[in-house]
Amino acid sequence: MFDFVPILQYSRYFHIALLFLVLIVLLQCHRGSVLTDNTVRMNAAWGVIFTMVLIAYMGLRPVNAVFGDTINYAKGFERIASSTEPFKWASNRDWLFYNTLQWFAKHSDIHAFFLLCAIVYIVPLWLATVRIFKEYYYLPLLVIFCMFTFWQYGVNGLRNGMAASLFILAMTYVDKLPVAALLCVAAVGTHSSVYLMVGAAVLAWFVKNSYWYLAGWIACVVTSYIAGGRIQAFLATIPFFGGDDTISGYLTGSNMVGEFVQMSMTFRWDFLIYSALGVGVGYYFIFIRGFKDEYYHWIYNTFLVTNAVWVLIIRAAYSNRFAQISWFIMPLVLIYPFLKKRFWVNHEKMLGYGLIAFYAFSFYFNILKS
Numbered sequence: 001m002f003d004f005v006p007i008l009q010y011s012r013y014f015h016i017a018l019l020f021l022v023l024i025v026l027l028q029c030h031r032g033s034v035l036t037d038n039t040v041r042m043n044a045a046w047g048v049i050f051t052m053v054l055i056a057y058m059g060l061r062p063v064n065a066v067f068g069d070t071i072n073y074a075k076g077f078e079r080i081a082s083s084t085e086p087f088k089w090a091s092n093r094d095w096l097f098y099n100t101l102q103w104f105a106k107h108s109d110i111h112a113f114f115l116l117c118a119i120v121y122i123v124p125l126w127l128a129t130v131r132i133f134k135e136y137y138y139l140p141l142l143v144i145f146c147m148f149t150f151w152q153y154g155v156n157g158l159r160n161g162m163a164a165s166l167f168i169l170a171m172t173y174v175d176k177l178p179v180a181a182l183l184c185v186a187a188v189g190t191h192s193s194v195y196l197m198v199g200a201a202v203l204a205w206f207v208k209n210s211y212w213y214l215a216g217w218i219a220c221v222v223t224s225y226i227a228g229g230r231i232q233a234f235l236a237t238i239p240f241f242g243g244d245d246t247i248s249g250y251l252t253g254s255n256m257v258g259e260f261v262q263m264s265m266t267f268r269w270d271f272l273i274y275s276a277l278g279v280g281v282g283y284y285f286i287f288i289r290g291f292k293d294e295y296y297h298w299i300y301n302t303f304l305v306t307n308a309v310w311v312l313i314i315r316a317a318y319s320n321r322f323a324q325i326s327w328f329i330m331p332l333v334l335i336y337p338f339l340k341k342r343f344w345v346n347h348e349k350m351l352g353y354g355l356i357a358f359y360a361f362s363f364y365f366n367i368l369k370s
Contacts, residue, residue, distance in 0.1 A: 003062050010061060011151050014054075015366040018145055021050070022359050025142060029352025034139070035339075043138035051126050051141070058154045059118030060111060068156030070114070073101070077113060080105035096189030097159050120162045120190075121154050124169035131172040132332070136339050143331040143355065148274075148362035149324055157321060163191035164328040171201065171299070193325055196306055204301035208294075210286050213304040217279060220308040224315075225267060231312055268314050271323050274361050275307050278330035281354075285337040296336050303329040334358055 005013060025043075028034035034043075065071045080102055087106045090098050104113040125144050129137035144150065153161030170183035187194040204213070224231065282300040285291040307326035316322060337343070338351045 002057055002060050007062060007064050007066055010066070011155070012367075012370060014057065014151055015362070015370075019363065019367065021142060022146065022355065025139065025355060026352050029348045029355070032346075032348045034348050034351065035136070040135055040138075044135050047126075047138040047141055051122060054145075055115070055118045055122050058122070058151075059115035061114065061155060063110060063114075068152070069158065070155050073114075073158060074110050077101060077105045077110050093192050094159055094190060096186060097162070097191065117158050117162060118154060121158075121165050124165040128165075128169045128172045131169075132336070133339055139339065139351075139355075140331065140335045143335045143358060146355075146359045146362050147327060147331060148365045149320060149327060150362075151366070153324060157324070159191035160193060160321065160324060163187045163194045164197070164325070166190065167194050167197050167201075168328060168332075171302075174205075174295070174298075196309060196325055197302070197329075200305035200309075201298070201302045203305060204298050208297060208301070210282070210297055210301055210304075213301045213308075214279070214283060214287075217304045217308045217311070220311040221272070224311050224313075229315060266315060268319050268323075271319060272311070272314065275311075275323065275326065275330070277358065277361075278303055278326075278333045279307070281337075282333050285343075289337075289343055291337050291341065293337075293340060296333075296340070299329060299332050299336065303333050331358075 002010075025034060028039055028043075033039045061067060061070070063070060063074045087102055090102065092098065100116070101113060104110075104116070126137070126141060129140040129144070133140050153164070164187070166183050166187035170180045170187065173180040173183065184194070184198050188198065282303070286297065286300065303326055306329065307323070310319070310322040310326060313319070313322060334354065338347075338354065344350050
């Protein structure tokens with residue numbers, strides 16, 4: 001266990017290491033060598049090493065309240081471990097996660113469980129980038145790590161992070177639908193929010209016109225700005241949302257009572273601007289540069305659908321937890337065209353500028369603001 005690392009600096013060390021990796025890639029982009037064979041092989045090897053170290057660093061973290069829900073999962077784990085009741089299969093929501101937690105509580109320890117969570121969170125992302133980009137996977141994986149919420153969903157929103165990673169991997173098996181379906185079942189069994197991602201992906205698979213999805217996203221922004229509060233109040237009363245105490249509590253703000261961290265239930269312009277980066281990049285490559293790639297259009301449309309749903313409830317408490325459903329897809333939207341086609345004479349430098357634009361949000365929130 002990495003208990004020799006100062007607990008208050010634990011996550012900061014990860015973000016400093018990530019900054020170092022970003023600066024190296026920016027230097028490679030500036031020199032025009034980032035996509036050369038030697039650099040690609042070197043980065044691919046380094047990507048494996050960093051991924052393994054990150055799994056150990058994240059998975060073997062101390063059990064401490066500084067990591068958010070880590071402490072809550074640990075309390076539930078210890079409660080099950082100390083119980084004399086035998087393991088009994090649970091068929092409730094998020095059944096896969098809770099049955100796995102229960103099994104580890106009876107037969108292993110909390111650190112092994114959190115290590116498994118880190119593996120399930122990170123390895124599918126690594127494998128997904130390898131499947132899509134082959135030996136060029138390092139840059140897309142680095143962009144994923146650069147999400148300003150990446151660390152948070154590895155130590156705090158565990159179920160959401162693990163489930164979304166499994167779904168991202170499922171998206172790479174469109175040529176093997178039984179495998180994709182199995183991964184989707186595992187994802188929704190880990191966290192039910194993935195139902196939205198699965199539904200959006202199915203819709204985008206059959207309805208392919210990106211213009212309609214973009215127009216729908218813009219309409220949701222306008223509608224939410226004008227009448228978002230009334231929309232949330234209405235959603236909290238209907239069975240699908242109102243029947244779930246957690247979701248309805250987010251929509252009404254009732255679940256913030258007694259919480260140490262109080263979230264502002266306002267129109268989150270900062271989160272919208274962050275999301276708009278993915279919307280704008282996809283618009284540029286598809287509509288301005290005429291990038292015709294059926295797989296990219298599918299990814300982009302899926303992102304637009306999931307993000308549009310969040311936009312409608314942008315004022316909800318802990319709004320980032322809804323936004324994260326789409327943010328997990330956004331790194332692929334941002335990086336995919338850069339590695340599939342050359343668009344500029346100085347393509348490598350433009351790739352570097354794009355990486356700076358995306359990483360800036362993470363740098364602000366996780367290094368400057370923290």
